Structures are given as C-alpha cells and as structure tokens.
C-alpha cells in the first residue's frame with residue numbers, strides 16, 4: 001500500500017517555480033529519502049505533504065487523505081520535524097514533550113516505549129529550557145515531540161543538517177529502529193552519503209525529480225566508467241584535465257578528481273597512456289564504483 005502519493009505536484013513563489021511537476025510514491029513502512037542541495041525544493045514538498053502549504057497544482061495524498069480537502073485527518077496521523085528548530089525555547093524539555101502529547105490528546109506515558117531510547121539521553125536535562133540545549137539534544141527533543149502521538153508517517157526535514165558525524169550516525173540508527181516499529185519515514189537531506197541509508201531515494205534539483213529508485217539501482221544505472229585521479233597538485237590537475245578533449249566530465253571529490261571519458265575511450269591502458277602524454281607530472285588513476293553523488297552530478301548535467 002502507498003502511504004504517500006504525490007502526482008504532478010507544483011508550487012511557485014512569485015513567478016519562480018520551486019516544485020516542478022513532482023511525482024513519487026512511498027510505501028507503507030518505507031524509509032524514503034528526498035536528496036538534493038539547498039534550494040532544491042525539499043522543504044516546500046514536505047510543507048505541502050504536512051498540509052502547511054497549499055500546492056498550486058497536482059495532487060498529494062497521505063494515509064489515503066488528500067492534503068487539501070482532508071488536511072485535518074492527515075494532521076492527526078503524521079509527525080513533522082521541520083528543518084528549523086521550532087519547539088518552545090522557553091519551555092523545558094519535559095514541558096515541551098507534555099505540551100505536544102496534550103495537543104494530540106495523549107500522554108507521554110502512553111507512548112513512552114516509542115521514544116524511550118531517545119528520551120533516556122535527554123532525561124538528565126529534562127528541567128532545562130529547550131533553547132539552552134545543544135544542537136544534537138535539540139534535534140533529539142524535536143524527534144521525541146514529533147513521535148509522542150505515535151504517528152503513522154514521520155516527516156523529517158534535513159534532521160542532520162549542522163549535526164556532527166557521530167550524532168548523524170546515531171540519528172540514522174534511531175530512524176532504523178522507528179522503521180522497525182512500522183512507521184513510514186520520509187526524510188530529506190542535502191548529504192549524499194546519507195542516501196544509501198534509505199530504502200529508496202528521490203534525487204531532486206531545481207524543483208525537479210531527477211531519479212527515483214533504490215540507491216543501489218541508481219548506482220547500477222550509472223552510464224559508462226568512472227575513474228579517480230590524483231596528483232601532488234590537485235588544482236593544476238583539475239585545470240589541465242578540463243582542457244583535455246578526451247574528457248567528458250571532471251569534478252573534485254574529496255581527495256580525488258572524478259573523471260569520465262568520452263565514449264570511444266574505454267580501455268584503461270589507452271586512457272592512462274593518453275593522460276601520460278598530456279600531463280608532465282606524476283599522477284595516479286584508478287577505476288572506481290560511482291557513489292550516489294556521482295550519479296546526482298551525472299543526472300544534473302544530462
């Protein structure tokens with residue numbers, strides 16, 4: 001069953017189209033990621049699905065209810081953690097949690113088992129005002145508040161932006177546990193390395209979906225071969241590679257430059273020799289498996 005159905009959804013602000021004919025479906029109990037850079041339209045899509053923003057055209061359903069005509073039903077069934085911390089800064093941790101439980105007509109005790117693993121980390125600070133918590137703790141409290149009424153669907157908008165690597169890892173482990181509780185999870189992130197932690201992903205850029213599939217299939221569909229190349233002077237290397245006619249694309253990627261070659265250059269030795277004849281300094285090249293980020297760049301430039 002599809003818990004979320006999005007069909008040709010569009011939104012513009014002033015005259016700028018920020019969500020452009022977007023369609024996708026999320027299955028019940030799935031962990032689905034919307035992956036794209038800042039300004040891609042992720043928040044606008046989440047705000048339409050959580051009934052906080054009206055679409056200009058298209059249709060969306062959450063838990064079988066239309067986001068426009070039946071928004072009240074949806075609000076009972078979902079949890080939403082916005083990208084910007086939006087809990088009451090002057091209320092303490094436990095006051096925030098009790099407040100959210102009360103507005104959903106439940107109690108913290110009734111659903112404690114769902115948030116227990118996360119809340120135990122917050123408990124030592126339960127009397128502290130939420131505005132005075134660290135970034136990671138604020139994020140955990142926001143997640144507890146979004147979960148306190150045991151939603152069927154959880155929307156998490158960039159939950160790991162600005163969060164350190166260890167907390168990011170912890171956060172994804174928590175999402176896996178919540179998924180095992182049967183909650184459907186939609187998460188957005190600009191971090192491409194988080195894509196592989198989702199069951200399926202939608203890659204989004206400039207309001208348009210570039211591809212939707214499992215991360216593994218998206219990687220498998222990468223056309224052609226990809227190489228990583230490095231030398232002592234990476235800036236010089238980048239500039240030299242950009243001038244070579246055999247090269248189709250080159251971009252910096254961590255410690256390497258990732259390179260693809262035009263169609264007729266497929267043989268590794270031939271490629272290496274061609275590069276040796278053009279580059280007057282030592283370099284190292286190897287064939288590599290593409291990442292989701294490589295796929296994203298490829299789709300973006302197609």
Ligand SMILES: Nc1ncnc2c1ncn2[C@@H]1O[C@H](COP(=O)(O)OP(=O)(O)OP(=O)(O)O)[C@@H](O)[C@H]1O
Pocket residue numbers: 013014018036037038039040041042043044045158
């Ligand atoms: N209320 C608004 N009025 C005008 N433009 C807006 C408004 N909200 C968002 N935008 C613009 O719409 C585009 C998409 O923004 P959106 O927040 O949906 O993207 P995003 O992928 O979530 O990125 P970010 O992480 O930067 O929020 C951006 O160019 C943004 O500046």
